[in-house]
Amino acid sequence: MKTRTTITTAATALALALPGAGLAETTLKVSHFLPSVHGIHQDFIVPWTEAVTECTGGEVQFDISPAGTQLGNVARQQEQVMAGVVDIAHGLHGIPRGRFPRSSLIDMPFLTDDAGAATHALWSLLPETLAEEYEGLKVLALHAHNGGLVHTQGTKVETMEDLEGLRIRTPSPAISSMLEYLGAVPQGLPPGEVYENLQRDVIDGTVFPWDPVASFGLNEVLDYHLEAGVYTVSFFFVMNERSYAALSPEAQSCIDENSGDNLVPKFADWWDKWDAPGREGAVEAGHEITTLSDEERARWRETLAPMMEAYLAEVEAAGVENAREIYEMMQEKIAEYEAANG
Incomplete structure (x- = not known):
């Protein structure tokens, strides 16, 4: 028994010396409403999760539910992430009606036909003008598509x-x-x-x-x-605040580094590619x-x-x-x- 304890203790010490070791692995649920062939899934959601997982040294993993899955209903993205059914969601501001009346003003005709311009407007106005629509949520990105x-x-x-x-x-x-x-x-x-x-x-x-x-x-x-x-038309990419708060400071930093100002500018070029x-x-x-x-x-x-x-x-x-x-x-x-x- 003594020998076994010594070996176990030594192994534990070695594991704790390795980068990222000793941290409990967390799997976050991500949902969105588009098929897995769409650029939102392939160029945005999947690479984003992979970047965060790499940044955390494997501490944070992700389970993605796109369209066609139980959690992939466009009308339920906001309520799912608010309730903590999922930790992160990507959805449309206009569905269901009335959830984001301020942000949805960007959908008004003749404002712009450019994804980059609409995305810039939304993100710029978030802190002081739109923030109250996202109480209980950490906003990772707001964006819009090219002219319809x-x-x-x-x-x-x-x-x-x-x-x-x-x-x-x-x-x-x-x-x-x-x-x-x-x-x-x-x-x-x-x-x-x-x-x-x-x-x-x-x-x-x-x-x-x-x-x-x-x-x-x-x-x-x-x-x-x-x-x-x-x-x-505009979209949200948000995280449940409780899910974010439960992460380690290092994992929170990885989420932050791959979101916000480092993520939002990518949508203009992405949408040209997706169109x-x-x-x-x-x-x-x-x-x-x-x-x-x-x-x-x-x-x-x-x-x-x-x-x-x-x-x-x-x-x-x-x-x-x-x-x-x-x-x-x-x-x-x-x-x-x-x-x-x-």
Whole structure:
């Protein structure tokens, strides 16, 4: 027995001398709503978890649940991370409706069609303007996608008149209002259900940037694409504060080093990369791709002016008294980004 104790003690001493040894391994649950073929999963989520695991010397491991898993429902990302069902979640601000009314103002039409500009605006305004929407959460990143398109099946869209009566999938309250004012009938659907509903003729089209067209295989059920670039949609990447507080100081530092200011600037280039396969696939499939004309864009702006006023009033009535001020600050931050980046 004495010999065994001596050997065990020596082995323990040797283990504690090794880097990272003696620390309890922690496995954090991460959920998001996109398929594992999407760039969000392959270029962002997986490399982020690998970088944190390496930084912690293996102390922190990750279990990722993408679309198609029990934890991959887009409508449940915020509630799951708040409740601690998952430790980290990536989700859409606009689904479910009303959870992030301040942050969702970035979805307003004609603010920008650039992922980098919208992302810069959100991240810049987080500390003093948007933070109250994330109580109980550690915000690892906020970001947005490139300008959205109108993708349709069977009906070519070039004007407002072409949209009249079309059932179009919508990602957020602001885009729903935009579609209504343009004459379409917005249909609230998770991204993963668009293919089936197009295939079954339940909807006539969808608004998306190019990237989900590839990752959800939508070029198989679409015919036309209008590069409108009149809106963007925003996302959160957040961690339960209790989960963060339970980590060692070293692990917390690793989370911090791979998030925030070191993560947010990557989304502009990432989204350009993620959009490319969707457009290339449409060209290869022989689809017709058109661009919203300057004249039609001016008509859309005029038509949507009352919608934007009404939407701001609605957000104010819901309790965000400074909604117009936030909207103006977003405009300023976008202009700031665009001036600095040509």
